Amino acid sequence: MRPIHVPAAIAAAFILASCAAQPIAPTAQRIYALDCGQNSALDQSRWSPGVNAGVPIVLSDNCYVIRHAKGVLLWDTGYPDALTGKSQTGALGTATRAKSLAAQLAEIGLKPSDVNLVAVSHTHGDHVGNVAMFAGSRILIQRAEYDWAFGAGRTAPFPADVKVEKLDGDLDVFGDGSVMILSTPGHTLGHQSLRVRLAHTGTIVLSGDAAHFRDNWENRRVPSMNTSADATRASLERIAGVLKAENGTLWINHDLPQSRSQRRSPEFYD
Ligand SMILES: [Zn+2]
Secondary structure, eight states, rough: OOOOOOOHHHHHHHHHHHHHSSOOOOOOOOOEEEEEEEEEOOOOOGGGGSSTOOEEEEEEEEEEEEEETEEEEOOOSSSSSGGBOEEEEEEEEEEBBSSSSHHHHHHOOOOOOGEEEOOOOSSSSHHTGGGGGGGTTTEEHHHHHHHHSSTTSSSSOTTTOOEEEEESSOOTTSSSSEEEEEOOOSSSSOOEEEEEEEETTTTEEOTTTSOOSSHHHHHTTOOOOOSSSHHHHHHHHHHHHHHHHHHHHEOOTOOHHHHHHHHOSEEEOH
């Protein structure tokens, strides 16, 4: 058989053409991790039943700003800005906030009115403390979460006149697959997590409170206050599947060592 000689220039052009034909997955532009408070809890076993009973733990509390060509999304709003420089002590521990959310947004050039989208993982007070600051934004929350939290006999987690957009499951936020709300119930009835694709960092999943810290994530532990243990486990498996499929990284909101190891706003990941 005669060898087939392909001129080098043609071969190179072919390689370039086949590279160009590769679809480039749409990505968000940047993610910033903002300090949205800290909780010094007296007993870790509230989150890890039977494990480390009576051992204190300090939990971080993050908010995340995701910049996309089509808009700015804030994920969770943290403890209320009114707590800035103060502390609040209850039976379970002490919550503080070193810096306001508004000041940290200003540091990256944003006013609350520039944040056109807000999504909250769930309605606990360390996640919805500043929702009312974004009354002009599209606020994305699971219907199951909203209807439960604002149900009869419950204390409204934020002012009831704040308009929200109720979701029934996953949402492709910008319509290009780059930022996806994932329905991950279990911690609460309508808990959600967020999958973010970035050009250099790759895929990140923001946990919400699907897991509170690394040890709980690795051992698939279910906190005592969760609304459903079975739903929690199913949601953890769902997240694990997404991470595996995209070789992604889980950012665990309340895991202080992980939070400290990451770039903090105004630094960012892209
Ligand atoms: Zn929380």
